[in-house]
Amino acid sequence: MxxxxxxxxxxxxxxxxxxxxxxxxxxxxxxxxxxxxxxxxxxxxxxxxxxxxxxxxxxxxxxxxxxxxxxxxxxxxxxxxxxxxxxxxxxxxxxxxxxxxxxxxxxxxxxxxxxxxxxxxxxxxxxxxxxxxxxxxxxxxxxxxxxxxxxxxxxxxxxxxxxxxxxxxxxxxxxxxxxxxxxxxxxxxxxxxxxYSGPGDLLYLPKPLPDSHKGMNGRIALISGFTYSGSAIIAARAAYNTGVDLVRVYTSQNNYNIISSYSAGLIVRTFNDLDNDDINQNDAILIGPGLGLSPGYRDILINIIKKYNGIIIADADALKLLSPGHLEGKKCAVTPHAGEFKMFYGVDATEENAVKMSKKYGIITVLKGKVDIITDGDNIFYTSGGNARMTMGGTGDMLAGLIAGMAAKHINLIRACMIGTYINKEAARICYDDLGYYYSIDDMINKIPYVINNKI
Ligand SMILES: NC(=O)C1=CN([C@@H]2O[C@H](COP(=O)(O)OP(=O)(O)OC[C@H]3O[C@@H](n4cnc5c(N)ncnc54)[C@H](OP(=O)(O)O)[C@@H]3O)[C@@H](O)[C@H]2O)[C@@H](O)CC1
Ligand SMILES: [K+]
The missing domain is CATH 3.40.50.10260 (YjeF N-terminal domain)
Incomplete structure (x- = not known):
């Protein structure tokens, strides 16, 4: 150790x-x-x-x-x-x-x-x-x-x-x-x-070096928000708040203006730009939040996965458009809730199946729930905490963004998943302490630096 x-x-x-x-x-x-x-x-x-x-x-x-x-x-x-x-x-x-x-x-x-x-x-x-x-x-x-x-x-x-x-x-x-x-x-x-993950896992977060230059603290691309702009915004803002240097969002022409005007820090491109941009200049990519289910989107995802050599986080609609075979052999984590798990892996969302499927395909699975289950097929970890308000829309997008942010810092991927799930639930806990059940996803995103800063 x-x-x-x-x-x-x-x-x-x-x-x-x-x-x-x-x-x-x-x-x-x-x-x-x-x-x-x-x-x-x-x-x-x-x-x-x-x-x-x-x-x-x-x-x-x-x-x-x-x-x-x-x-x-x-x-x-x-x-x-x-x-x-x-x-x-x-x-x-x-x-x-x-x-x-x-x-x-x-x-x-x-x-x-x-x-x-x-x-x-x-x-x-x-x-x-x-x-x-x-x-x-x-x-x-x-x-x-x-x-x-x-x-x-x-x-x-x-x-x-x-x-x-x-x-x-x-x-x-x-x-x-x-x-x-x-x-x-x-x-x-x-x-x-x-x-169980906890604040100690944040010790794995690298501190930015005084002489670091742009990009050294992580670069991420999100392939998201083709249909639902909000999901892309939530995931991108969450990723940004993990302290990465560059967050690029590739989205549809329709949602380009909405997403680019939302937060000045984000670089927004359309999915057509994926043909010319070098996707491999990103340390991690997040695919799925707010994508929608058009069959054409599957081809976009498959093309990117073929081209990309870094770490892939797949969430939400990506898990409906793809099958595990598409991600086999990649450094990859998937973040399904129970329904998405069943769609993606074709079996019930149990801990046993999460271990089995992760082992079979060489994919890390984060099975979201009251207690999140994180497994690479050999090890199992858990994250508990949070509260009932986490059923609101957006908490899954936020989690995917958090894990992508941690992965982009080249923290061991299973640890990145532990940290992401911990921050997500801990942000919810802090919001609840402040505001009871009457907090929003924006409140949670704004708490990310507080959770991290408490420990690194
Ligand atoms: N793992 C576990 O679960 C458990 C661990 N346990 C035990 O705790 C130990 C870790 O304890 P710990 O974290 O309190 O630090 P420890 O090593 O005693 O020294 C820190 C002090 O040294 C000082 N200092 C540091 N560098 C220095 C330098 N270069 N030159 C001079 N000074 C220096 C530093 O001062 P500072 O630099 O902060 O002013 C600080 O005051 C662990 O090894 C195990 O024995 C068990 O109790 C049970 C459970
Ligand atoms: K000693």
Whole structure:
């Protein structure tokens, strides 16, 4: 697993359970269990703490190490602990502690050093005073046990431990060379936290780089609104609000003026322009919202799918005009509600069939409902939330636009679907909190940046 995945689980756990204190108890217990089973009783253990939850894990371990002679060593002061969980661990376990002026002596007198300076919250090579402390620990000759990851890892200047007790799974890049012997410990992150999308999934959104140029944050084309201009507008505005750079809408001559005058940020073209424009200059395309069911539209879609090599999101009328075979072999997600699912795949809209069909055709399916089901045929994820007002017209168009926006940022496509469904339902929740059931699709679209900005 990578650090983002671990942070994602952490955040989604907090969203569900309020905080991660119970996980910290399990993490501390796991470290203590390893140390007390590996080393002789009454060993002199020095737990060196930073200021985040990694320190909290270390402090918590002390409460399970009654058989050892334990000292808690802060590099700063207890009141510098930054998180609620770490402060609570300290307050509830009321240990005697030492500060930096006692460090040398404490290292010298110890037999085992528990390294709880940094975990996955590190954001670059350790700065002073931590880097000097890490040098001292590394040159101490004592047994070093790192909590979760060696502090400073994966950057240069990290702790070089004999053992690392890591939580949930090995993080990318961890080897016996960098971590010593690795002990993986399950700290009890429940299955629903892994399976349900939440704010933690927004951590996968790339932040725009300060020197980014136009197009780097995603370019999208929508093939939509040939019949219903509103659907194209909703999907395009939703995509735009995900922070992509360019949203092009290809539509009918009839709706060209309506859509182009709606939002100044959109580039609007007619579907005849598709013959001359290079569709492959888009990172993702969305086909379907507001299209209508004229048989000629099927040919337009089939032509585009043949020509286009990027990521395709197919929604609404595209799912009535096309069959799964048209999309086989493409990087593609479809976003049907139950009725569209049956039309498109020819089977009932059940979770089992969603998995089966996705596997068969190599397509990601987002089966929309009270709980959205997202599957690539091998994995299943869910998004719950929202409220009864989401039955209004336009929420499906908005979702398709959101997923297209995320896909255009080259986030892994199944994750893009998790993020899109999460933002959609969360926007509805925020609107409900503000306005009760009396909100509109425009209110929801306007909340997209609020949902995203809360977390990235
Ligand atoms: N995954 C899970 O579900 C669970 C995870 N858990 C545990 O939480 C750990 C993650 O905790 P965390 O996010 O609080 O961050 P953590 O690593 O303690 O350090 C952050 C501190 O370091 C600082 N800092 C950062 N970089 C720096 C630098 N280069 N040089 C100097 N300072 C630097 C930074 O300060 P800042 O830069 O923000 O001022 C901040 O104060 C995780 O590894 C695991 O042990 C468990 O409790 C249970 C559930
Ligand atoms: K550590």
């Amino acid at each position: 990578d650090y983002i995945e671990a942070k994602r689980d952490d955040l989604n756990y907090s969203k569900t359970y309020g905080d991660t204190y119970n996980l910290m108890i399990n993490a501390g217990r796991a470290v203590a269990k390893f140390v007390s089973s590996k080393f002789k009783q009454h060993s002199k253990v020095l737990i060196v703490c930073g200021t985040g939850n990694n320190a909290g894990d270390g402090i918590m371990a002390s409460s399970f190490l009654n058989c050892m002679d334990v000292k808690i060593q802060f590099i700063k002061e207890p009141f510098d602990l930054k998180t609620y969980e770490a402060r609570r661990a300290f307050n509830e376990n009321n240990q005697k502690y030492f500060t930096i002026e006692d460090l040398d002596k404490n290292i010298q007198e110890s037999e085992i050093i528990i390294d709880a300076i940094f975990g996955i919250g590190i954001n670059g090579s350790p700065r002073e005073p931590y880097s000097s402390v890490i040098s001292k620990i590394n040159s101490s000759g004592k047994i070093i046990v790192s909590v979760d990851v060696p502090s400073g890892f994966p950057y240069p200047g990290s702790v070089k431990p004999d053992y690392t007790v890591t939580f949930t799974g090995i993080k990318d890049g961890m080897t016996s060379e960098t971590c010593g012997e690795i002990i993986v410990s399950d700290i009890g992150i429940p299955e629903n936290v892994i399976k």
